[in-house]
Amino acid sequence: MLPDIEIARNAKLRPIVDVAAGLGLSMDDIELYGKYKAKVSMDVCRRVKNSPRGKLIFTTAITPTPAGEGKTCTAVGLTQALGRLGKKVMLCLREPSLGPTFGVKGGAAGGGYSQVVPMEDINLHFTGDLHAISAAHNLLAAVIDNHLYNGNELQIDSRRVVWPRVVDMNDRALRNIVCGLGGKTDGVPREARFDITVASEIMALMCLAEGLDDFKERVGRILVAYTQSGTPVFARDLKVAGALTVLMKDALKPNLVQTIEGQPAFVHGGPFANIAHGNNSIIATHTALGLADYVVTEGGFGSDLGAEKFFDIVCPYAGFKPDVVTLVATVRALKLHGGVALADVGHPNPEAVRCGLPNLDWHVHNIKNNFGLPVVVAINRFPTDDQSELDLIKKHCEEAGVPAAVSEVVARGGAGGEELATKVLEILERNEASSYKQLYDWDLPIQQKIEAVARKVYGADGVIYTDLAERQIEDLVRLGLDRLPICIAKTQNSISDNPRLLGRPMGWNLTVRELRPATGAGFLVVLAGKIMTMPGLPKIPAAEKVDIDALGNVVGLF
Secondary structure, X not given: OOOHHHHHHHOOOOOHHHHHHHOOOOHHHEEEOOOOOEEEOHHHHHHHOOOOOOEEEEEEEOOOOOOOOOHHHHHHHHHHHXXXXXXXXXXXEOXXXXXXXXXXXXXXXXXXXXXXXXXXHHHOOOOOHHHHHHHHHHHXXXXXXXXXXXXXXXXXXXXXXXXXXXXXXXXXXXXXXXXXXXXXXXXXXXXXXXXXXXXXXXXXXXXXXXXXXXXXXXXXXXXXEEEOOOOEEEHHXXXXXXXXXXXXXXXXXXXXXXXXXXOEEEEOOOOOOOOOOOEOOHHHHHHHXXXXXXXXXXXXXXXXXXXXXXXXXXXXXXXXXXXXXXXEEOHHHHHHHOOOOHHHXXXXXXXXXXXXXHHHHHHHHHHHHHOOOOEEEEEEOOOOOOHHHHHHXXXXXXXXXXXXXXXXXXXXXXXXXXXXXXXXXXXXXXXXOOOOOOOOOOOOOHHHHHHHHHHHHOXXXXXXXXXXXXXXXXHHHHOOOOXXXXXXXXXXXXXOOOOOOOOOOOOOEEEEEEEEEEOOOOEEEEEEOOOOOOOOOOOOOHHHHOEEOOOOOEEXXX
């Protein structure tokens, strides 16, 4: 099969005005970014918000592995398959970050014959949303240091500035820095840090706000520092909420593109699910639900990360009620969870697949038991998969009462996803009302909320808090911030907080080392294990493969 970038380049794209017209949108409703990309006006978002709602199909996965799961490919392929079956369908995905694009992962627009296009644009600068987020975030950081330099009227304690700077790149050297060095006119020296842009609270605001006014109000609530007496300082105290919103006014508009087979897709917002809430924007999903009969969306990584945060943070804020969940699994990943080395995942080994099934079972348990939703297992087929291995997974699911389908959307596009789409439609047709439920009540004490996720979603025996985390919880209670939902940042490579524990870990405790209030976004970030909000590049980054030829064609992107 051709490389993803060649498949995408050879695809015959529909003009984006035609894609928009298929949704009932006119030229007055969109702002063109070339022939194949457009921003959709906020007037449309407001206009369709109270329209009849489409069915919401959420896509997640088992615990990811280096062997690959294909969650985004499956979401795209399912959308294409529903389109082939005559359904009015729309896709909602997150925007890729340049960090993993040039780091470990490569492109993030799907793969094979199930991609969103134009793939090169989406994976690189796209419509500039992430650059706008970086600019707005760093403007606030600059204003804080400027305030310290120019008299510090608010009496900010320079040792307790909690607002970092950001850059959309994996750069471990920026995790901990000292700024303000040099002469007297170069600022106030203090310790600081950089996060990756997708971990920015501005990114979370973009994805959780319901409109421009809501975004501006939330920006004002961002906690940026504490005074020397311990009083919190918010962005509104620095009088820059309006300026930050100006920088974000276009980024808030959903980006309209298409799948390789021409179905409409919103690609908007891009928080990571291991260090942020990991789902695309509420604005995009609300708009899609008003424009289409079926909306397919996805959350980052496994059901313990993006899905949990979608159900416990996004849905309550947005009022979403998901109708069905598609859970992506692969033979290769289950072999790794079953104890096989990465080099051997291409060799038939049904027994290793069987040993890895507890990981699949736990994710099914999360979706059905913790959140009350029906689930369809999508077995994303790889060329090296043996039929006996595929049959083993299907039989296991059927015996557990869970429908499963082999998906070949990477190799065959929508045609390879029709069995999956049919099973999803069967569930939707016999479930008139969503049975979705939140895992915990937001009004519970912070420790009880953390414990609920740790025990019920991760399967931990309990929770261990560092001294720092315990002090921070006391401060959050004192400040009245304990009624917010929690966003646990942990490794994506294990259901636990230890990336080396594959399969279905048992007999362990979640370690909470730090809490960071995201008061504008409206949640508390809980850092667990050794997770960091600024990733690093691998020894051989994907950037080494990316190049451009004399004709301006990008090569090696994915």
